[in-house]
Amino acid sequence: MSEESQYIKGRGAQINVQNRFFKEAYEMQDDFLNYCQAEGDAPESNRTHYLEVFPKTIVNKVESPDVGMGFSMNSYQGCEHGCIYCFARNSHEYWGYSAGLDFERKILIKKNAPQLLEEKLKSKNWKAHTIVMSGNTDCYQPAERKFGITRQCLEIFLKYRHPVSIITKNAxxxxxxxxxxxxxxxxxxxxxxxxxxxxxxTRQLLEPRTATIKKRLDTVKLLSDNGIPVNVMLAPIIPGINxxxxxxxxxxxxxAGALSIGYTVVRxxxxxxxxxxDWIHKAMPDRADKVLNQIKECHGGTLNDSRWGDRMRGEGEFAQMIRSQVHLARKKFFANKVFPEMNLSLYEQYKGGQLQLFT
Incomplete structure (x- = not known):
């Protein structure tokens, strides 16, 4: 089959890779793929499947010292946005799926997330800390339109006057x-x-099922105009692509009104x-080797970099060039802007679900 016929439009990953926890794997042979092409059939369904799950906990303590958050929660596991670079792909293997196409087509819906969140906030041992929604997968991915779990959780945060931060790329x-x-x-x-x-x-190749750039900038402006502090993540920066x-x-x-910017170098x-x-050789074959080599130069000669402190920012000339540009951008465009700190003081008064008027 030709490279063009193999490319799956509307998806980021183009393959399902072996789950590292499984001893056995399956692969589609060329004769089967050629038969499907001749018959005009797809070798497998490209539909998104929603699978309901009921975890025991929903708020996670973040141990990574260079992530910038203390606690996170995720309404969904897997993400239909299909961002090819997404670090969260690896976590899908813990659920028994592939980090490739499975991550985009098998979305786990945490139906009891709102109940688990409220139980956590009602716990007498819990102290207010900012909880970040989407520490792993986007809480406003397409599934949210159908299931509304993120909105239910926001209602609970408001009920208890508890600080919550959102990471998203969806309007x-x-x-x-x-x-x-x-x-x-x-x-x-x-x-x-x-x-x-x-x-x-570029967006359509990197992030095939995300909101358009115009919609994202319009949304940043809408939020900012209504008093919601917005930080724009220029992430990840991929040498040779963006x-x-x-x-x-x-x-x-x-x-658009953002108060600050952040960035990471792709890893x-x-x-x-x-x-x-696999993706870049199919999507951008003319610059695939150049991009891969430049990414390696940012991470000590390898694509896989797990070193605390270095993995998010990179090292070497390319990483320094990116760092210098971000520094200049902050100085030029955000010099007089201040991002406010979250209010942690109200939660104890509302811990019982309403303002405590009597003690």
């Missing part, structure tokens, strides 16, 4: 503007909005290295 967050405005009145929320490129062509866009991205974010840990390598 669906605008649906819940009413809740964010109420939370923002008491400085209880912030949004980290991911914008990786200003090029729609590394030339740092300054225009930062300007667009600032013009391709675990199965992601194989998935990304």
């Amino acid at each position: 669906l967050i605008a649906r819940d503007l009413d809740l964010f405005k109420e939370l923002a009145k008491d400085n209880l929320t912030s949004v980290n909005f991911s914008i990786t490129s200003l090029s729609e062509e 590394s030339h866009e740092i300054l225009p991205l930062a300007k667009a974010a600032s013009d 391709l840990n675990g199965a992601i290295g194989e998935i990304f390598t």
